[in-house]
Amino acid sequence: MSPKAQLGGIYPRSEQLIDLTRSYDRAKIDLDTVKKQIELETLELVTLQDDSGFETFSDGAFAWQDQLRPVVESLEGVTTGTRYDRWFDTNTFYKKPTIAGKIGVHTFEPKNFVRTDLLARTKGWKVTLPGPYTFSELSENLHYANQSDLLSAVAVAEHDIIKRLKDAGVSRFQLSEPCLVYRPYREQELSKAELDNALTALRKTVDGIPAKFSVQTYFGDATTILPDLLKLPVDTIGIDLFETDYSKLKIETTKKLALGIIDGRESNAENPTWIAETATRISKHIVGGDVVLVPNSDLKFVPRKVADVKARALAEATRLFEER
Amino acid sequence: MTQPLSSKDLVEAEEWAQRLGIPDFQDRAKQLLAAQEQNNRVRELLELSTIYGLRLFEQTGLDNVGVGGEQQRVEMYEHVIRGVEGMRVLGHVQSFDYKYFNKAVAESKIHRKHPIYLQEFLDVKKNANGQLKVPITGPYTLVDWSFSGHYSGGRTSLSLKKQKQEAKREFLLDFVQQVIRPEIRDLVDAGAEWIQIDEPAITTHPEPADMDLFVEGWNETVRGFNCKFSDHTCYPSEIGYKVLAQYAPKLDKCTHLALEFANRDGTGLGVDAKHREGYRDLEYFLQNGYDGEFGVGVVHVHDFSGHVPPGSGKEAGRNILESPELVRDRLLYAAKVVGDPAKIWANPDCGLRTRTWDVTFAKLISTVKGAELAREASR
Numbered sequence: 028m029s030p031k032a033q034l035g036g037i038y039p040r041s042e043q044l045i046d047l048t049r050s051y052d053r054a055k056i057d058l059d060t061v062k063k064q065i066e067l068e069t070l071e072l073v074t075l076q077d078d079s080g081f082e083t084f085s086d087g088a089f090a091w092q093d094q095l096r097p098v099v100e101s102l103e104g105v106t107t108g109t110r111y112d113r114w115f116d117t118n119t120f121y122k123k124p125t126i127a128g129k130i131g132v133h134t135f136e137p138k139n140f141v142r143t144d145l146l147a148r149t150k151g152w153k154v155t156l157p158g159p160y161t162f163s164e165l166s167e168n169l170h171y172a173n174q175s176d177l178l179s180a181v182a183v184a185e186h187d188i189i190k191r192l193k194d195a196g197v198s199r200f201q202l203s204e205p206c207l208v209y210r211p212y213r214e215q216e217l218s219k220a221e222l223d224n225a226l227t228a229l230r231k232t233v234d235g236i237p238a239k240f241s242v243q244t245y246f247g248d249a250t251t252i253l254p255d256l257l258k259l260p261v262d263t264i265g266i267d268l269f270e271t272d273y274s275k276l277k278i279e280t281t282k283k284l285a286l287g288i289i290d291g292r293e294s295n296a297e298n299p300t301w302i303a304e305t306a307t308r309i310s311k312h313i314v315g316g317d318v319v320l321v322p323n324s325d326l327k328f329v330p331r332k333v334a335d336v337k338a339r340a341l342a343e344a345t346r347l348f349e350e351r
Numbered sequence: 352m353t354q355p356l357s358s359k360d361l362v363e364a365e366e367w368a369q370r371l372g373i374p375d376f377q378d379r380a381k382q383l384l385a386a387q388e389q390n391n392r393v394r395e396l397l398e399l400s401t402i403y404g405l406r407l408f409e410q411t412g413l414d415n416v417g418v419g420g421e422q423q424r425v426e427m428y429e430h431v432i433r434g435v436e437g438m439r440v441l442g443h444v445q446s447f448d449y450k451y452f453n454k455a456v457a458e459s460k461i462h463r464k465h466p467i468y469l470q471e472f473l474d475v476k477k478n479a480n481g482q483l484k485v486p487i488t489g490p491y492t493l494v495d496w497s498f499s500g501h502y503s504g505g506r507t508s509l510s511l512k513k514q515k516q517e518a519k520r521e522f523l524l525d526f527v528q529q530v531i532r533p534e535i536r537d538l539v540d541a542g543a544e545w546i547q548i549d550e551p552a553i554t555t556h557p558e559p560a561d562m563d564l565f566v567e568g569w570n571e572t573v574r575g576f577n578c579k580f581s582d583h584t585c586y587p588s589e590i591g592y593k594v595l596a597q598y599a600p601k602l603d604k605c606t607h608l609a610l611e612f613a614n615r616d617g618t619g620l621g622v623d624a625k626h627r628e629g630y631r632d633l634e635y636f637l638q639n640g641y642d643g644e645f646g647v648g649v650v651h652v653h654d655f656s657g658h659v660p661p662g663s664g665k666e667a668g669r670n671i672l673e674s675p676e677l678v679r680d681r682l683l684y685a686a687k688v689v690g691d692p693a694k695i696w697a698n699p700d701c702g703l704r705t706r707t708w709d710v711t712f713a714k715l716i717s718t719v720k721g722a723e724l725a726r727e728a729s730r
Contacts (some may be wrong), residue, residue: 045443045451052449092448101526109655109671110614111447111587116555118496120447126642165589211557211590248512258677293515294441294456329498330442330454 030306030318030348031082032341033285034072035201035243036325037094038087039334044068065089069145075335076150079193079342082319083153083199086142093121094203095157095165097139102184104128104170112165114248115209117292117328124166130180132187137195140188141323143245151198151239153323158204158242159185159232160225164204175224182228189236199239201265202229205324208247208270222252229259240267241285245324248272256281256315267323273309280316287323288344294329296336302344320345353524366402367708371406397423407464407708409480411715414696415545416481421702423471427488427549428496429453435530437461438497450705456498457522462529469537476542485543486583487534489550490526490572491565494519496552516560523568530571545579547609551701551714554587557594572602581607581646585701586614591600596635599643608636609646613698614653618663618671627684634688647685648700649678649721650714664717670710678721683728692729697722 040048044064050056072087073349091097093114099105099122107122114121124283137143141154157165158183163174172175187199189200207225210217233240242256243265250271256264257280265285266273278284286306289297310318320341326334361380368376379399386392404419424430429452432438437459443451472485502525504518535546553565573580582605584595592610599608616629624631633645655671662673678697686692697718703711 039444042442048449049451108657109651109653111586111653113555113586115588118452118552118555119445122447181375211594269515272510272512274510294454294500327445330444 030310030320030345032079032320032345033081033083033153033199034076034085034087034326034338035153035321036085036088036203037091037327038072038085038089038154038325039327039329039331040089041068041331042109044089066142066145068144073146074115075338077147079339080345081150083151084146085153085155086146088141088155090139091120094155095121095162098157098162098185098188099124099141101132101135101188102130104130104231105166110167113220115205116211119328121165124162126168126170126177127164128170130184131185132191135188135191137192140192141195141197143196145300152196153199153201154192154197155201155203155243156185156188158202158207158225159228161204161206163228169335178224178228179231182231185232186236189232189238193236193238197238199241199344200233201241201243202232202261203243203245204229205244205246208244208249208267209251210247218250222255226255226259229261233259233261239263241283241319243285243287243321245287246270253278263319265319265321268305268309269323273312276309276312277314279314280313280318283317283319284313285319285321288320289322289341291324291326291337292328293320294333296333297340297344299340299343299347302340303347306344306348320348358669367403367407371403371410373402373406373670397471398474398478401471402478405475405479405481411712412719413715414482415478415484417486418468418471418475419483421471421486421704423474426452426704427702428493429455429703431488431493432497432528434464435461437501439441441498454496454498456500457502459501460529461522461525463533466537467530467534469534469541472538472543482545484545484547484548484581485538486547487531487538489553489569489582490523490531491568492550492552493530493587494523494526495556497522511553515566519561520564521565523564524571527568527571535572535576535578539576539578543578544624545581547583547607548583549583551583551585554584554590554595555591557588562594562598566598566601569605570601573604576604578604579606580604581609581644583609583646583701585611585648591635592632593635596632596639596641599636599641600639605643607644607646608641608698609648609696609698611648612640612685613648613651613673613700616681618657618673619660620662620675620676622680622683622687624684627681630681630685630688633685637689644695644696645685645689646693646698647682649673649681649697650699650718652700652703652706652714667710667713670706672710672713673717673721675717675720675724678717679724679728682721682725686725686729692725695725697725707721726727 047061051061110123111120112123163178163181168177239260241263244269248271249266263283267287383395400422401419404422408416432455438455440455500520502518502522504514612629653668663677664672686695
C-alpha cells in the first residue's frame, strides 16, 4: 500500500480573515478587501498541500458560508429563508434550504465552487459537495410529493453541477454523506429501501462523468452500510474512524478506503506516528484495496492554526506509513 | 474595552440615556472619563452598561428583567472560560456566516480562578427595579464547545469513540464541581432566587449516552441549592426538542424551560396548528410528563428575509418586527397545547445581542403587548 493524503471541504478561516469578515459584516470595510484575503489564504493552503505532498489540491472553500450554500445558490426551485439549523452535533449552523419548486441549475459560476484561477495544474483539483441524500435530508421539502422524488431531483441537479465543474477542470469530487451514518435525528434506522434510494441517487449523480469520485461518510458509524457503499461506481469510500468500529471489519475491495483519521472536532494534534500506526492496523482489515488518509470531516471546526498542524501531520504520516 | 469612545458613541449613549431615563448620565460619564485607573474605568463602564440594559428592559414593561441583557459578558462561552484555570483559548471557529466564537482547550485539570457572574449580579441587584433571573452557561455546553485536551478518557484500551465519551464525562463532572457549583453557591449566597442554566448544546447530541450525561451533570449542578432553576435551550438539530422532552422530567428542580420557537414558525396570524407549526414540539414535553412552566420564544433574534403578511409585523432592514398580534397568537397556541396559560411566559427566542437597540426595544415592546393581548383573549 502507498497511501496518499487529501484535504477536502471547508478549511478554517485565519484570525485575520475572520477579523475582516467581521468588519465587512459591520459595514466597516468593503467586500473586495475580504476577497483579497481569501485569495491569499487559498494560495497559502495550496502551498501547504504542495509542500506537504498532498495528492490533490483543495482550495479550502474559504468563501463558503456553509457546506450547502453554493449548491443552494446555483439551483432554481431552492431558496433559503431565515432559518438556521445546526450542522449535526457541532456548534455551527447552516441555512436550511427550502425546496419551493422544481429543482434545476439556473446560474452556474465555477468560481462560486472552486478557485480554479488560483490552483496550479501540477495536481488534480478536488471539490467537496454535499451528497444528494444529505442535501435532500437537510432541506425542507415543500414541493415534491415525497423524499424519494426530491432525492432524485437533487441527484440530477448535482450531476449537472459536477459536469460543469469537470468542464472547468476539476478532476476529483468528494460527495459528503454524513446523513447516511449520523442517525440520532431520525426515529428509525436507515431502512433498506431508503439506503437503496440513496445509492441510486449517488449512481445518478456520478453517471457518465469521467472524473474520480469519493463518497465520504462522517459523524457516524459506517460499518453496516460499508458493503453497499463499496458497490458504488466510485473509486473511493470514506469512513470516520472516530465513529466507526473497525475492529470487526474485513473488507475485500479494489477500491480505496479514505480513512478519516484526524479528528476535525478536537484540537489535539494527532501524532504522525500514531496516525501511521493506526492506518497500518486498519489496513490489515482490507484485502485488495488501498487507503487514503483524510480528516474525518471538514476542518472548519478547529481554529486555523490547529488545522494547519493537523494537515501537516496527515501528510507526514503517509511518509511514515510507506517506510513501515 | 480598549477601543476609545468616539464622539458618535457618546452622542448615542446620551440619546439613550434620555430615552431610558438615566438622569445621572452626565455625572457617571464624567466619573468614567476621569477614572485614572483602567480597572476602575472598566468597572464604572460595566456598571453603567448594566444600568442601560436594566432600564431598557424595564421601559418595555417586562415582568422579569434578567440581568439587564448580560451587558458585562463578552459572550456566553468565552466569558466563563476566561475565569477557568486550565483552559486556554485557541482561536476562533465559525458559528454561522460571519459569526464566530473563540474556542478553548482544557490543558490541565480545571478549576475556577475567580467568581464569574457575582459582580454582575451585585450590580444588577443594586440597580434593578424588577424581578431578576440570572442566566449562566451550563456545564454540558461549556464542555461540548471546548476541546477536551487534558481529559483524554484513557487513550489506548477503548475504541476512539468510547475514549471521547469517557473524556467528556471526566471533563463535565470536573466543570460541575470545580467551576459551576462554586459559582451557584456564590450567587445563591448573594441573594439569587432564579438561575437559568443555558444549555443550547444538549439538543445537538440526542444519543442516550449524551442525554444521560447531561442529566447526570444537571442533577449534580443543582444538588442541595435552594433556588428556582430553569433550562434554556435553542436551535436544536433536525430532531427538534423531541429527545429533550423525554429527559426534561428527569432534570431535578427544573421548573421552567425557556425554548426557541419563533425561528421555526410561520409569520401568518392564527392560533391553529397549521399556522403555528413552529410550536408543535411543545406537545412532546406534555406527552413525556413534564409539568413545569415554559418560556416560549415569540420573537426571532436573527436576520430575517421572508414574507411578513399584513397584521403580523413589518420588515425593517434585516429584521422582522413582529406585531403584538403575532406574538399573541403564538402565546395562545402555546397555552392551548400546554393546557394552562399560567405556565406560559413570553420570551425572545434567545439573546438579542446581534440586533440593534432600536430593534431590540421594538421586539420587547411587542413581546409585552402581545402577552397583554393574550391575557385579554384568555379571560
